[in-house]
Amino acid sequence: MIKTELFNQQDQELALMAKALAHPARIAILDFLAQSSCCISGDISNEIPLSRTTVSQHLTELKKMGFIQGTVEGVKINYCLDNEKLKEIKLAFEQFFEKLLSKPNPTCEV
C-alpha cells in the first residue's frame, strides 16, 4: 500500500529529509545540539519532555538521515550535528524552493 517507489529518486530523498524534520521533538533536538557548544550525550533526554527511550528513537532517526553523528566515549555517547551533511540538506531544500519560485505566479483568477 506504500507507493513511494513510484516516484523519482530525487523527490523521494527530499521527502525523507523533510520527514526527518517532521516532528517537533526532532527539531528541538537539533536546536539543542546547535546550542550546546560541545556535543552532549543523554542530557538531551533531560531537555526534551519525552521519555529517554523515545528520545533515543528520535536520535536514531536523525542519525539515519545524516543530520547528526554519535561518538562513543566510554559509557557515554556524544551526539553532535554533522555540519557537512547539514549543508547538503540545506542546499537541497534551497534548490527545491528556488525551482518552485523560478516562475512568476500564474494567473489563477478566472
Place this chain on the structure above:
Amino acid sequence: MIKTELFNQQDQELALMAKALAHPARIAILDFLAQSSCCISGDISNEIPLSRTTVSQHLTELKKMGFIQGTVEGVKINYCLDNEKLKEIKLAFEQFFEKLLSKPNPTCEV
C-alpha cells in the same frame, strides 16, 4: 499519545511545514505546478501515479499548509502555487538551517 503540544510554537510550525513535504507525491505535485506555466486542475492526477482520490487528498494537505491555492472555475478547479506563502516557508527553513550551522562543528572526538 501525541505529545507535540509539549514543544514550542515555532518548532511545531516548522515540523508541520516539513510534514507537508514529507511525501514524494506532494513534492511531485509541487514540481508539476511549478512547471505548468499556468495552473492546472485535475490534470495533476494524470501526472501522478496514484488514484485521483489520493491525489485530491494530497492537494488538500498542501492547501491546508498554504503551499498552494485552488480557484474554482465552473466544474474545474485551478490549483497553483502560492508564491508569497512559499517564500515565507523557504525563509523559515533557511533560518532554521542557518541557526544550526551558526556554530562551528563541535569537537566530538574523544
Place this chain on the structure above:
DNA sequence: GTTTTATGACGCAAACATACGACATTATTG
C-alpha cells in the same frame, strides 16, 4: 431535465509513526 464531467467527502484497510516500560549490554566504580 437528464447525462456527463470534474471534484470533494466519507469510510475503511493496511502501513507507519510515536511513546514507553522492561530487558540487554557494556564500561566504570568500588
Place this chain on the structure above:
DNA sequence: CAATAATGTCGTATGTTTGCGTCATAAAAC
C-alpha cells in the same frame, strides 16, 4: 567480580497517514 550508570533494543499499545473505492454534488452539455 558485584553494583551502578548510560545507553540501545524489543515488544506493544495507540494514533496517524496513505491509498482507494464509492457516493454526493454541482456545473456544463445535450
